[in-house]
Amino acid sequence: MTGALQELRALHGAGRLAAGYPEVAPLLARLTDAPDRPGTQTADDLTRCGSLLARLRPDDVLAHHPHTPVVTVAVTGHSATAQLTDPLVAELARHGLLARLVTGDHGAYLRDLTDADSELHRCHPELTVCVLGSEAVLEQLPLPWTVADVEQASQRLMGRLESAAAAHGTHGSGVLVLTTLPLPRRLTHQIVDQHQRALLGAVWREFNARLLRLTAAHAALAVVDLDPLIADTGPADDARLALYTRSAFSPALFAALAREAVHVLRARRGMTKKCLVLDLDNTLWHGVLGEDGPDGIECGSTLRGEPYAAVQRLAKQLAAQGVLLAVSSKNDPGPVQDVLRDHPDMTLRAGDFVSVQAHWEPKDTALRAIADGLGIAVDALVFADDTAAERALVRRRLPGATVVPLGAEPAWHAARLLADGWFDTPHVTDDDRARTGRYQEAAARVQLRESIGSYEDYLRELEVVVRISPPGRHELHRMSQLSLRTNQFNLTGERVPPERISELSADPGRRLLAVRVRDRYGDSGLVGAVFAHHGPDGLHIDNMLLSCRALARGVEHGCMTAVLSHARARGLPAVHARYRATRANGRSRGFYPSLGFVPHTPADGEDLLFRHDLADIPAVPGHLTVEADFEGDTDEP
Amino acid sequence: MSRDRMADLAGFLDAVRDELGLDLTDEQAAADFDLLPDWDSVHLLRMVMFLERETGRSVPVSSVLQARSMREVHALVSADGTDAR
Numbered sequence: 001m002t003g004a005l006q007e008l009r010a011l012h013g014a015g016r017l018a019a020g021y022p023e024v025a026p027l028l029a030r031l032t033d034a035p036d037r038p039g040t041q042t043a044d045d046l047t048r049c050g051s052l053l054a055r056l057r058p059d060d061v062l063a064h065h066p067h068t069p070v071v072t073v074a075v076t077g078h079s080a081t082a083q084l085t086d087p088l089v090a091e092l093a094r095h096g097l098l099a100r101l102v103t104g105d106h107g108a109y110l111r112d113l114t115d116a117d118s119e120l121h122r123c124h125p126e127l128t129v130c131v132l133g134s135e136a137v138l139e140q141l142p143l144p145w146t147v148a149d150v151e152q153a154s155q156r157l158m159g160r161l162e163s164a165a166a167a168h169g170t171h172g173s174g175v176l177v178l179t180t181l182p183l184p185r186r187l188t189h190q191i192v193d194q195h196q197r198a199l200l201g202a203v204w205r206e207f208n209a210r211l212l213r214l215t216a217a218h219a220a221l222a223v224v225d226l227d228p229l230i231a232d233t234g235p236a237d238d239a240r241l242a243l244y245t246r247s248a249f250s251p252a253l254f255a256a257l258a259r260e261a262v263h264v265l266r267a268r269r270g271m272t273k274k275c276l277v278l279d280l281d282n283t284l285w286h287g288v289l290g291e292d293g294p295d296g297i298e299c300g301s302t303l304r305g306e307p308y309a310a311v312q313r314l315a316k317q318l319a320a321q322g323v324l325l326a327v328s329s330k331n332d333p334g335p336v337q338d339v340l341r342d343h344p345d346m347t348l349r350a351g352d353f354v355s356v357q358a359h360w361e362p363k364d365t366a367l368r369a370i371a372d373g374l375g376i377a378v379d380a381l382v383f384a385d386d387t388a389a390e391r392a393l394v395r396r397r398l399p400g401a402t403v404v405p406l407g408a409e410p411a412w413h414a415a416r417l418l419a420d421g422w423f424d425t426p427h428v429t430d431d432d433r434a435r436t437g438r439y440q441e442a443a444a445r446v447q448l449r450e451s452i453g454s455y456e457d458y459l460r461e462l463e464v465v466v467r468i469s470p471p472g473r474h475e476l477h478r479m480s481q482l483s484l485r486t487n488q489f490n491l492t493g494e495r496v497p498p499e500r501i502s503e504l505s506a507d508p509g510r511r512l513l514a515v516r517v518r519d520r521y522g523d524s525g526l527v528g529a530v531f532a533h534h535g536p537d538g539l540h541i542d543n544m545l546l547s548c549r550a551l552a553r554g555v556e557h558g559c560m561t562a563v564l565s566h567a568r569a570r571g572l573p574a575v576h577a578r579y580r581a582t583r584a585n586g587r588s589r590g591f592y593p594s595l596g597f598v599p600h601t602p603a604d605g606e607d608l609l610f611r612h613d614l615a616d617i618p619a620v621p622g623h624l625t626v627e628a629d630f631e632g633d634t635d636e637p
Numbered sequence: 638m639s640r641d642r643m644a645d646l647a648g649f650l651d652a653v654r655d656e657l658g659l660d661l662t663d664e665q666a667a668a669d670f671d672l673l674p675d676w677d678s679v680h681l682l683r684m685v686m687f688l689e690r691e692t693g694r695s696v697p698v699s700s701v702l703q704a705r706s707m708r709e710v711h712a713l714v715s716a717d718g719t720d721a722r
Binding site: 012013051052055083085086247 | 657658675678679682683685698699
């Protein structure tokens with residue numbers, strides 16, 4: 001019995017679904033908070049919700065809630081795609097995204113993807129999902145067929161998909177999601193020669209492997225590997241639906257694909273979460289520290305400990321790729337510190353966490369403290385806990401935070417943590433790998449600040465060096481990532497996905513500048529970016545970004561002062577800039593005026609426009625050393 | 638248990654209303670699918686899966702896909718499914 005599903009049905013039945021749309025995401029969060037139910041049942045319920053949500057007209061929702069984020073999603077495929085709609089709409093709604101769905105012509109997926117003027121391309125989808133089943137190869141086979149025929153047919157299909165990916169890169173929009181092809185037994189076992197049958201398996205996998213490798217050459221392409229999904233969901237298809245309705249996948253596999261496709265979209269919309277907040281008792285170890293004592297808890301290679309050791313190894317693996325780890329636990333702080341330092345079976349140690357909140361305050365207070373301490377939004381937190389009441393409290397008091405339900409069976413904890421790809425990102429960068437260390441350097445700065453009287457003295461003691469120059473090729477992924485992850489000092493809120501950053505960098509009319517910061521405590525790496533272009537009336541700053549890690553040290557002022565001085569030295573008439581308010585960047589509203597920019601009319605829609613006449617440029621803040629190389633012709637130090 | 642629930646048409650319609658989220662009246666049980674509000678061909682596929690799960694028996698898929706009304710589907714899946722049409 002799922003109360004959330006009934007409530008959604010009641011909203012639908014009363015004709016209130018559009019008006020009540022803001023209630024949908026919280027309802028779906030409650031529906032998926034079912035850690036002790038098989039995942040397929042929860043997925044079924046989500047599909048049921050999707051069926052109701054798919055009947056909504058996006059414009060009706062927007063009439064009630066004009067600021068609801070809308071995503072245009074195109075679905076096409078070699079086979080029938082109708083069964084993807086409901087789970088896809090539901091998965092988007094879970095993340096607060098309202099779907100505007102465009103469906104391609106049946107069986108015309110190659111035209112949909114390659115024709116610059118196709119209906120699909122005209123809608124400029126942010127996400128295009130192309131459903132490919134094994135029939136895409138099988139229908140190309142003669143009768144009787146051999147393994148060599150399969151090899152040729154799959155190579156022809158590969159050629160077409162490569163063209164489609166290239167065409168998408170040229171005149172498509174957003175990201176294109178393809179899938180690997182499942183290999184059904186009713187195909188392999190038509191070959192009775194067991195050696196040839198093995199070869200067929202190899203040929204098929206070679207096709208899939210090549211398809212997966214295509215993503216290296218096409219930045220706007222993602223390929224969802226169906227093998228791990230099928231290993232979870234069971235049968236890839238139902239022979240009856242495949243034959244009667246050309247439905248390539250089982251409902252469970254469609255649901256799993258919808259989920260993965262939305263992870264791809266989320267990562268490219270800057271919705272990647274930053275910090276995993278873990279409970280301790282019965283989450284990172286078996287037992288309750290306060291009752292069982294340090295000798296009574298288990299997280300090593302014992303029967304009870306093994307699942308918890310697996311969770312700790314998973315957390316360590318995520319942390320190595322840039323996920324910040326934190327603890328929120330109802331415990332006395334002393335014993336927790338002792339376990340983190342001394343317990344022989346712990347994989348995770350105090351140094352793996354950027355914040356340990358072990359106390360008896362409510363958990364929403366702990367989560368707020370973690371977010372504030374890191375300078376990130378509560379929305380960037382993922383909170384995992386095995387206690388339903390704690391999860392319900394956090395969902396209610398911090399609706400922006402993500403809550404991962406852990407159930408009574410700890411062996412499922414790791415799978416639950418990974419189920420929604422909360423930390424998926426298009427590319428992990430060097431910056432990600434160094435992230436935990438950088439937050440610990442930040443803690444050292446806080447200590448210095450507390451030991452020194454005035455803020456100015458503190459800044460001087462830091463010895464901050466800012467280096468500005470065009471990004472090197474190896475830095476482009478990081479530039480894109482910065483635009484996806486930065487909210488507070490993102491002066492227009494614009495995101496630049498990976499394929500777009502390469503285009504911008506190659507465009508001679510554009511100026512990209514990377515901002516790197518180091519101080520006596522360490523190298524913060526590439527933490528800022530300026531996007532600009534030249535016009536007849538001077539330099540136009542399209543956007544500027546600075547990671548929250550580098551805020552409050554005058555870095556943004558140092559950068560912009562250097563840009564203004566450079567513009568004046570080149571004899572440019574002015575520098576123009578724009579600011580667009582977002583949910584998170586309100587505190588940066590006064591940035592341009594603080595440097596002598598004056599409002600410039602006419603205003604351009606939602607943008608505030610500014611102009612600086614370069615007559616009076618403020619000095620670089622005294623505590624900063626700025627090394628500027630705007631032409632990018634100085635060698636790296 | 639569920640099988641019993643769906644043995645008569647009223648119980649079957651109740652179950653289908655829940656599963657598909659359709660506002661079906663009893664009168665619409667005999668109506669052509671195309672005349673039902675919010676009808677979608679995917680609903681038939683979902684019904685096949687749902688009926689198999691609920692009854693624990695396999696459903697004559699090609700016949701269900703050709704059915705034109707809820708009454709026909711019910712006749713196909715109820716114990717003596719011989720009086721369809």
